[in-house]
Amino acid sequence: xxxAPASGSRLRLTALxxxxxxxxxxxxxxxxxxxxxxxxxxTDSFTSDVVHTWNTDNFHELLTTPVYRTIALRTxxxxxxxxxxxxxxxxxMAFFMARVAGRRWRRPLLVAVVTPLWAGYLVKAYAWRVMLxxxxxxxxxxxxxxLHGPGYGTTAAVIVLGYLWLPYMILPVYAALERLPGRVLxxxxxLGAGAWRTLRSVVLPAVRPxxxxxxxxxxxxxxxxxxxxxxxxxxxxxxxxxxxSQVTLDLPMAAALSAVPVVLIVCYLAAVRRAGxxxxx
Amino acid sequence: MRLSRTAKVVLGCVTAAGLALVYVPLLLVLLNSVxxxxxxxxxxxxxxxxxxxxxxxxxxxxxxxxxxxRAGLAATAIALVLGTLAAYAVHRHRFxxxxxxxxxxxxxxxxxxxxxxxxxxxxFRTVLEPIGIGFGLFTVVVGHATFCVVIVFNxxxxxLSRLAPSLAxxxxxLGARPWQTFxxxxxxxxxxxxxxxxxxxxxxxxxxxVVTTFTAGPGTRTLPIWIYENLARPHQAPVVNVVxxxxxxxxxVPVYIAQRLSSDTAGGRL
Numbered sequence: 001x002x003x004a005p006a007s008g009s010r011l012r013l014t015a016l017x018x019x020x021x022x023x024x025x026x027x028x029x030x031x032x033x034x035x036x037x038x039x040x041x042x043t044d045s046f047t048s049d050v051v052h053t054w055n056t057d058n059f060h061e062l063l064t065t066p067v068y069r070t071i072a073l074r075t076x077x078x079x080x081x082x083x084x085x086x087x088x089x090x091x092x093m094a095f096f097m098a099r100v101a102g103r104r105w106r107r108p109l110l111v112a113v114v115t116p117l118w119a120g121y122l123v124k125a126y127a128w129r130v131m132l133x134x135x136x137x138x139x140x141x142x143x144x145x146x147l148h149g150p151g152y153g154t155t156a157a158v159i160v161l162g163y164l165w166l167p168y169m170i171l172p173v174y175a176a177l178e179r180l181p182g183r184v185l186x187x188x189x190x191l192g193a194g195a196w197r198t199l200r201s202v203v204l205p206a207v208r209p210x211x212x213x214x215x216x217x218x219x220x221x222x223x224x225x226x227x228x229x230x231x232x233x234x235x236x237x238x239x240x241x242x243x244x245s246q247v248t249l250d251l252p253m254a255a256a257l258s259a260v261p262v263v264l265i266v267c268y269l270a271a272v273r274r275a276g277x278x279x280x281x
Numbered sequence: 282m283r284l285s286r287t288a289k290v291v292l293g294c295v296t297a298a299g300l301a302l303v304y305v306p307l308l309l310v311l312l313n314s315v316x317x318x319x320x321x322x323x324x325x326x327x328x329x330x331x332x333x334x335x336x337x338x339x340x341x342x343x344x345x346x347x348x349x350x351r352a353g354l355a356a357t358a359i360a361l362v363l364g365t366l367a368a369y370a371v372h373r374h375r376f377x378x379x380x381x382x383x384x385x386x387x388x389x390x391x392x393x394x395x396x397x398x399x400x401x402x403x404x405f406r407t408v409l410e411p412i413g414i415g416f417g418l419f420t421v422v423v424g425h426a427t428f429c430v431v432i433v434f435n436x437x438x439x440x441l442s443r444l445a446p447s448l449a450x451x452x453x454x455l456g457a458r459p460w461q462t463f464x465x466x467x468x469x470x471x472x473x474x475x476x477x478x479x480x481x482x483x484x485x486x487x488x489x490x491v492v493t494t495f496t497a498g499p500g501t502r503t504l505p506i507w508i509y510e511n512l513a514r515p516h517q518a519p520v521v522n523v524v525x526x527x528x529x530x531x532x533x534v535p536v537y538i539a540q541r542l543s544s545d546t547a548g549g550r551l
Contacts, residue, residue: 016370020363028389028427031404038403093299096292111536116303118532120488122508123525127306195284216391224393240395247399258396265392
């Protein structure tokens with residue numbers, strides 16, 4: 001779609017781009033800039049008011065306090081675990097839906113995966129609180145086997161986050177598998193490759209960008225979550241919880257802390273973008 | 282690729298188990314709303330419609346629902362305009378910084394909600410409050426619209442990239458002015474994508490809690506905020522259960538509509 005470099009076209013482009021860019025710059029980038037700035041301010045420990053004196057104490061504290069490092073690492077590992085679990089669940093499910101199930105079954109299966117997305121984040125997190133409680137379904141189901149559920153804690157947080165974001169991983173992987181031409185798979189078989197070889201050399205490379213695209217959601221949503229952790233995480237503290245609890249007490253420190261997930265995600269986006277995953281987002 | 286029968290059965294079982302796992306908690310929410318017990322234990326002690334009647338008369342829930350609908354509609358309207366404009370610019374023009382624009386649009390949903398939330402909170406506190414605009418429905422709408430734009434952008438973009446530009450060119454060759462081409466050719470081809478994008482944007486706004494918490498101020502209560510506030514109150518628990526069950530039941534509606542609309546917008550283009 002070559003756009004003629006005529007002045008009319010350029011005028012139209014400007015008119016198209018100006019409103020969304022203006023909105024995003026003012027409302028979003030502007031806000032991020034204010035947040036970044038306030039990370040360099042201080043808080044009066046007596047009144048909790050923000051004092052506008054430029055300093056880097058918050059970042060110094062962030063980098064030297066061991067608790068923050070522990071929490072950052074814990075958050076990172078939970079986000080990574082959730083992403084891996086979702087990818088491992090999504091791959092066979094999406095493969096079955098797109099490649100094994102009959103044509104008539106694809107739509108209903110896709111609907112079955114998509115519908116829970118609309119049921120509400122809080123409703124689902126809360127449902128898991130009921131499931132994992134002492135008198136909950138999980139314990140009732142495991143009791144005959146002599147087992148006990150994980151209760152509230154880090155394991156529960158990983159399970160529930162994995163549950164919440166699973167559709168975000170299935171959808172792109174399903175789309176990629178459905179687009180994969182059947183001829184490619186036949187060609188691989190004709191050339192003598194078995195199912196495993198075809199899976200490894202044809203299917204996996206084809207769905208890699210989709211898995212990465214899905215992982216942007218599972219990773220980023222887990223990295224910033226604090227409500228699920230509050231609901232089922234027991235005493236587990238993640239970056240989100242610390243930031244949320246600092247906002248009213250010490251905004252500059254909360255701002256400095258939120259630089260951590262931002263840096264992590266920007267690095268992740270940059271890495272994923274090089275793999276071409278953002279095009280299928 | 283020839284899969285063995287065993288492999289197919291195993292894949293089918295994994296899918297069935299995965300879906301069962303997805304639906305167990307949701308069924309539990311439904312069951313919970315008609316559970317005679319106030320506190321939830323397993324197994325339930327009996328069935329009752331009492332809580333549903335109580336929920337229908339809950340002013341707090343009704344007010345919160347109204348606020349959520351208002352915020353969702355306003356944010357969706359803004360997102361539809363901005364997202365469509367941006368999609369047109371990116372998918373129908375080549376210009377310097379094109380990829381940066383798409384990146385910028387994705388940023389509000391790619392960054393964690395807590396970061397967006399406190400960024401907006403800090404900005405409103407430092408910029409809007411001094412000029413007399415307090416936290417309320419307006420600030421909620423600004424926050425929601427910001428991350429809804431990308432949903433519309435994705436839906437319209439997907440449609441535009443499949444729509445041959447030659448159609449619009451043909452229309453121009455036949456003497457239609459740009460506005461007429463839009464009115465009679467482009468808009469009808471995009472209508473269902475607009476609707477699906479709007480639906481998704483509305484749903485995202487309706488469900489959003491983190492950004493809302495930090496942009497709403499004390500007087501503005503959307504439905505998720507109301508649910509969250511009442512989760513901790515034992516005497517409100519049955520009403521919260523009913524509202525949760527209602528949300529689970531209603532989740533079928535948008536999926537059904539999106540399915541009827543078109544094949545490529547199965548609610549999938551996030």
